[in-house]
Amino acid sequence: xxxxxxxxxxxxxxxxxxxxxxxxxxxxxxxxxxxxxxxxxxxxxxxxxxxxxxxxxxxxxxxxxxxxxxxxxxxxxxxxxxxxxxxxxxxxxxxxxxxxxxxxxxxxxxxxxxxxxxxxxxxxxxxxxxxxxxxxxxxxxxxxxxxxxxxxxxxxxxxxxxxxxxxxxxxxxxxxxxxxxxxxxxxxxxxxxxxxxxxxxxxxxxxxxxxxxxxxxxxxxxxxxxxxxxxxxxxxxxxxxxxxxxxxxxxxxxxxxxxxxxxxx
Amino acid sequence: xxxxxxxxxxxxxxxxxxxxxxxxxxxxxxxxxxxxxxxxxxxxxxxxxxxxxxxxxxxxxxxxxxxxxxxxxxxxxxxxxxxxxxxxxxxxxxxxxxxxxxxxxxxxxxxxxxxxxxxxxxxxxxxxxxxxxxxxxxxxxxxxxxxxxxxxxxxxxxxxxxxxxxxxxxxxxxxxxxxxxxxxxxxxxxxxxxxxxxxxxxxxxxxxxxxxxxxxxxxxxxxxxxxxxxxxxxxxxxxxxxxxxxxxxxxxxxxxxxxxxxxxxxxxx
Ligand SMILES: Nc1ncnc2c1ncn2[C@@H]1O[C@H](COP(=O)(O)OP(=O)(O)OP(=O)(O)O)[C@@H](O)[C@H]1O
Ligand SMILES: [Mg+2]
Numbered sequence: 001x002x003x004x005x006x007x008x009x010x011x012x013x014x015x016x017x018x019x020x021x022x023x024x025x026x027x028x029x030x031x032x033x034x035x036x037x038x039x040x041x042x043x044x045x046x047x048x049x050x051x052x053x054x055x056x057x058x059x060x061x062x063x064x065x066x067x068x069x070x071x072x073x074x075x076x077x078x079x080x081x082x083x084x085x086x087x088x089x090x091x092x093x094x095x096x097x098x099x100x101x102x103x104x105x106x107x108x109x110x111x112x113x114x115x116x117x118x119x120x121x122x123x124x125x126x127x128x129x130x131x132x133x134x135x136x137x138x139x140x141x142x143x144x145x146x147x148x149x150x151x152x153x154x155x156x157x158x159x160x161x162x163x164x165x166x167x168x169x170x171x172x173x174x175x176x177x178x179x180x181x182x183x184x185x186x187x188x189x190x191x192x193x194x195x196x197x198x199x200x201x202x203x204x205x206x207x208x209x210x211x212x213x214x215x216x217x218x219x220x221x222x223x224x225x226x227x228x229x230x231x232x233x234x235x236x237x238x239x240x241x242x243x244x245x246x247x248x249x250x251x252x253x254x255x256x257x258x259x260x261x262x263x264x265x
Numbered sequence: 266x267x268x269x270x271x272x273x274x275x276x277x278x279x280x281x282x283x284x285x286x287x288x289x290x291x292x293x294x295x296x297x298x299x300x301x302x303x304x305x306x307x308x309x310x311x312x313x314x315x316x317x318x319x320x321x322x323x324x325x326x327x328x329x330x331x332x333x334x335x336x337x338x339x340x341x342x343x344x345x346x347x348x349x350x351x352x353x354x355x356x357x358x359x360x361x362x363x364x365x366x367x368x369x370x371x372x373x374x375x376x377x378x379x380x381x382x383x384x385x386x387x388x389x390x391x392x393x394x395x396x397x398x399x400x401x402x403x404x405x406x407x408x409x410x411x412x413x414x415x416x417x418x419x420x421x422x423x424x425x426x427x428x429x430x431x432x433x434x435x436x437x438x439x440x441x442x443x444x445x446x447x448x449x450x451x452x453x454x455x456x457x458x459x460x461x462x463x464x465x466x467x468x469x470x471x472x473x474x475x476x477x478x479x480x481x482x483x484x485x486x487x488x489x490x491x492x493x494x495x496x497x498x499x500x501x502x503x504x505x506x507x508x509x510x511x512x513x514x515x516x517x518x519x520x521x522x523x524x525x526x527x528x529x530x531x532x533x534x
Pocket of ligand 2: 313314358435
């Protein structure tokens with residue numbers, strides 16, 4: 001009985017300390033990354049290349065998803081709004097949901113699955129095949145040459161992708177609401193224009209997507225950089241990137257939303 | 266603390282290294298003079314790659330000192346270490362080519378990263394290096410399209426791109442056909458003569474090595490077992506070295522990784 005209890009305690013303790021160890025590793029890695037950003041920012045061509053691979057290639061999935069989400073919001077929103085006779089507010093509801101929440105959050109989730117997982121696999125494979133070691137031996141720091149551009153690409157791409165998601169969503173809602181259901185076109189847009197605030201809504205949405213980009217980007221390069229140099233290790237790391245990124249995005253969204261929108265009304 | 270002689274390029278004094286608590290090297294003393302070519306031999310898993318890692322500053326010894334060109338390698342900060350590494354070339358056991366770059370760009374990488382040379386000049390230099398390893402014609406291929414031996418030759422061209430003063434070769438001959446072995450062997454010798462390069466070759470290929478090197482260092486059980494000239498190797502009756510030279514499966518160098526008794530393990534006892 002007591003032996004079992006001690007085992008339980010030590011297993012729990014190990015679980016906790018290993019998590020803390022890993023957090024420490026993340027912090028140290030983030031420090032190194034931060035220091036290398038200055039060098040990395042001096043080589044924009046490397047960052048553009050990664051923005052192309054991560055960001056530009058996620059455009060279509062983000063735009064199409066945004067369109068669908070906007071359409072769904074319009075259908076659901078209209079159903080509720082017309083009960084209160086305020087169907088013209090559809091544009092506002094959809095735009096606010098997208099700009100404040102769904103744009104940054106869903107984009108970050110899509111990005112984690114589409115782009116960050118690939119970054120993790122790529123860096124993990126470069127480590128496993130000693131490409132990072134070879135680079136290090138040629139006096140080229142893998143963190144500023146390989147890791148930092150991929151991280152920055154996530155940070156830069158995310159706000160643009162979120163904006164595209166929201167735009168596509170508004171267009172989707174307009175197609176459903178105005179073209180199909182027949183809400184007044186002028187009311188749809190003017191209400192939206194009058195009630196979406198640049199600072200409260202757009203700027204806060206932007207801040208969110210930059211925070212998500214930082215978090216998803218950091219997780220993807222960290223998991224890749226410390227992946228065990230085996231096929232299994234890379235597979236595990238890729239999965240971890242998607243799972244941990246998604247959870248962190250949702251948690252951060254909760255925190256940011258509380259901070260930004262609490263006590264507004 | 267440690268004395269440094271101008272003529273010494275690499276000096277290891279009483280170097281001990283272990284992974285976690287598994288000792289790999291214990292008490293290595295080794296000096297390599299400028300312009301010397303030495304071979305390091307020893308059983309698989311004997312710590313040869315580890316030794317190269319220590320010289321290159323990729324690993325830190327638990328104790329002892331590693332001097333390269335007068336610098337105490339384990340004590341260098343990253344920028345100083347990188348300064349030193351611009352003069353060290355390393356050929357990795359499996360080539361380690363950048364898989365997203367073609368052959369040309371792989372060899373051009375050190376020039377583009379470390380120099381401000383104009384692109385036409387880089388082109389000339391890259392073609393020169395590729396010609397030397399006989400792969401100028403393969404410059405547009407991707408690493409995945411190369412055979413193992415070709416990849417090794419490209420990696421060699423890349424490693425010597427900046428004309429380093431020290432070259433570390435991790436098994437440059439393994440998996441190559443006899444012709445390529447000869448080509449690489451002659452190339453190592455030529456680089457060594459032309460540039461006064463100091464070379465450390467980890468290898469199992471006794472025949473090619475003996476033609477090439479000034480000294481052979483044999484590692485065994487984390488220590489330097491013998492340090493001798495090539496002619497001595499051919500005639501020695503040291504059982505350990507004979508086992509290598511004659512390719513005997515078992516002898517002083519165990520073929521098996523240490524483990525439990527075979528019979529009792531099979532029987533699940
Ligand atoms: N990253 C590591 N972590 C733990 N142990 C390691 C690590 N790398 C190597 N080892 C162990 O260190 C020992 C020496 O490895 P090393 O690569 O130096 O051998 P080697 O002499 O180069 O062998 P080979 O001729 O097969 O290449 C091996 O037994 C290996 O199991
Ligand atoms: Mg080895």
